[in-house]
Amino acid sequence: MxxxxxxxxxxxxxxxxxxxxxxxxxxxxxxxxxxxxxIQPSYRPMESPLAVPARSIPVDGPLSIPNMGAPENPVPADETSIARGAQLFAIHCQMCHGETGVGNGTIAGNLVNKPANLTLDVTQSKSDGSLFLTISNGVLGRMPPLNENLTVRDRWDLVNFIRTLAAAK
Ligand code: HEC
Missing domain, CATH: 1.20.5 (Single alpha-helices involved in coiled-coils or other helix-helix interfaces)
Known part of the structure; x- marks a missing residue:
């Protein structure tokens, strides 16, 4: 017991x-x-990302290296590229730049800084690489940088499409 x-x-x-x-x-x-x-150097959600190490190059090749000028367009302006560009333009750009690129998109009226008329010589006379950089980096306070929304290929397709806007004018 x-x-x-x-x-x-x-x-x-x-x-x-x-x-x-x-x-x-x-x-x-x-x-x-x-x-x-x-205890490690990784960063947590909502923390600002670590700076890119000096002299590093993105995995999909050097897009543009500061002080080395605008990149060359590697994508031929064939039917496929222009068709893709047109689709992407309708999704990402049309609301500001308008269907035909003249800058009369649906929200253009509400913007203080009006979207550029992409059909004009001012824009068309710029190099492909220069347009590519504008799409990638945006224009501070005027146009959003679209490098995170669009792949590199997407952006060149858009450049090729923008070229057709001049002809359609
Ligand atoms: C929020 C509205 C908005 C959206 C979305 C937008 N843009 Fe723009 N874009 C602008 C404005 C505003 C300017 C004029 C900036 C200035 O005054 O310098 C501009 C300028 C440009 C220029 C420069 C023209 C030049 O002569 O230098 C290009 C090229 C361009 N946009 C292409 C695009 C493309 C391609 C897209 C879609 C992928 C796009 N934009 C989306 C508002 C927009």
Missing amino acids: RLFKQLVGVFAVLGIAFAALSLFTFDIAKIDWVTFME
Whole structure:
């Protein structure tokens, strides 16, 4: 009988200890344990990204290297490219620049700085690379940079499409 009581006692103590430890595993009692994985140079959500190391080149090739001028257009202005450009233009640019590129898109009226008329010589006389950089980097306070929304190929397709706007004028 005494042994039985002792066993009950031991199991009771073990049970309580187990229940208390379970509180942590179910996140009822939260403790911010120090883990060494936390101590590392990665950045957390909403933290500004680390600066790109000097002299690094993006995986899809050097788009444009500062002080080395505008890039060359590697995408031939064939039917496929222009058709793709037209589609992308309707999605990303038309609301500002208008269907025919003259700058009369649906939201143009609400903008303080009016979208450029892409059919004019002012724009058409610029190099492909220069238009590419404008699409990539935007125009501060006027046009959003679209390099994150459009792949490199997308942007060259758009440049090829913009060329057709002059002819259609
Ligand atoms: C929020 C409206 C807006 C959107 C969206 C927009 N643009 Fe623009 N864009 C502008 C404005 C405004 C300017 C004129 C900037 C200035 O005054 O220098 C401009 C200028 C340009 C220029 C420069 C013209 C020049 O002569 O230098 C190009 C090229 C251009 N946009 C192409 C595009 C393309 C291609 C897209 C879509 C991928 C696009 N834009 C999307 C508002 C927009």
